[in-house]
Amino acid sequence: MSVSRIAIVGAGLGGAAAGALLQRAGFTVDIFEQAPAFSRIGAGIHMGPNILKIFRRLGIEDALLAMSSHPDFWMSRDGASGDYLARIPLGDFAVKEYGAAYVTVHRGDLHALQIAALQPGTLHFDKCLTGIEDDGSGVDLRFADGTHARADIVIGADGINSRIREALLGEEKPNYSGWVGHRALIDAEKLARTGFEFEPCVKWWSADRHLMAYHTTGERNEYYYVTGVPHPAWDFDGSSVPSSADEMREAFDGYHPIVQALVDCTVEVSKWPLLNRSPLPLWSRGRMVLLGDACHPMKPHMAQGAGMAIEDAAMLTRCLQETGLGDTETAFRLYEVNRRARASRVQAVSNANTWLRTQEDPAWVFGYDIFEVPLRDEVAA
Incomplete structure (x- = not known):
């Protein structure tokens, strides 16, 4: 049985970000991914200035800027007439006003950059989780290939059909x-x-x-x-x-x-x-905690779903740095207090499919810097 201080289940964009950020913060982290490998399949993705500022901390911002497209505007147009409903400035304006660029990129290319930022040997493929048990002093994980792992804490970054979410709240289809x-x-x-x-x-x-x-x-x-x-x-x-x-x-x-x-x-x-899914009543219990689509899935209409998972990863890292692994109860409480309102707001706007349809100010999303916002305690929230 392998032993990790922190185990992350799921190596998608949110899980990979959590792994790299926590490793750079000095934590011992292993990431368990059920896929046998990653390849350049899938889709495109938007990454806003709020996320580029996180990638700056990971040292992958410049590589992302070099490989991605940099639109000068987000255009919204009437489907039939072609009339412009909104021209939201991006490009140099975003860099000046929000502190980083707005880019569009192939999801697979971005993911490869994130995976390369992980410490060698800490990403484990073909690890389909079949069982998990929190015994109070640690968490045991069992995988379909017959292997086991044990960790001080487990982060569920395993998507809308999260097995970690099931362990916390029971089975329920989205x-x-x-x-x-x-x-x-x-x-x-x-x-x-x-x-x-x-x-x-x-x-x-x-x-x-x-x-x-x-x-x-x-x-x-x-x-x-x-x-x-x-x-x-x-x-x-x-x-x-x-x-x-x-x-x-x-x-x-x-x-x-x-x-x-x-x-x-x-x-x-x-x-x-x-x-x-409806908003979850809790984001953590004991030594297990959720992020991204495992926690607050949303329609993709705001182009911020992956961004919220990456913000979650950054905030969770901040909170664990604040408390250490000796007080994960406080760390997880701080994490939820400091993420729930923003993630829920983005989830609601995304699901409503109203984002940037008209000439609105996106600063509340793009101008956000998760490393600079004050860390609130439970009372202040």
Whole structure:
């Protein structure tokens, strides 16, 4: 049986951030991931200035800036007419006003940067958690491959279907939101042949659906779109299923010719259910604590879901530094007190799908620096 001071279950963006931040703070950390390996699959992702400031602490900000696209604006446009609903300044404005850049990037490229920031030998693949027990003095973890581990504390960064959440609160399926998302990655050369201009970061809106599109590399040779579309029930097996350009045409019938051209360039597109949970009554118990989608899952409509997991990782690190592993009860209480309100607000705005649809001020999200905000105690909260 291996022994860790801190065990993290799940090595996604939040788990990887927690591992790297805690290791840099001097803690002994092992990260257990059920996947056999990571590869460059998946989707694009936005990283706002609030998160770039965390990556600065990890030493990966410059590498991320070099590989990512830097939009000058977030554009919101009417799906049918193409009229501009909002032009939210980013680019140099974000650096000056919020303290860091706003970037869009391929999720796999970002994840690879984060994994490389972990201490060698501390990420363990093929570790599907089958059992966990907190005996008061430590936590035992059992994996499907027959191995065991023991830790002083366990951080559940294992997503919306978290096994750590189940250990704290019991089994409960997430709620289907009534929406699906479509994802597609398109070669920019193919788009160039259409004769249309495809903006670096634009969200097309109508009353009950949307399509968000942006570049995922610094060279801007990939263009990605993700949608939110009503769907009465998720009646498929698995986390996603193949879709088609024909299905996209039906979903976005009547949308602007630029959107139609984007759909016409689609070669492969998938769709997946947008799942959710009600706010949890607790974030920790004993020696186990949750972060990210295991704790406060949200629709992706604000482009801050992964960002909230990474902020969670930074705040949890701050709290553990404050108390040490000898008083994790206080550390976990401080963590929840200092994260619940912000994470819940972002969750509510994201689920409502109103973010940046009109000309609003995003400073409350982008200007936030998790290392500079005062650490509140329970009474002050």
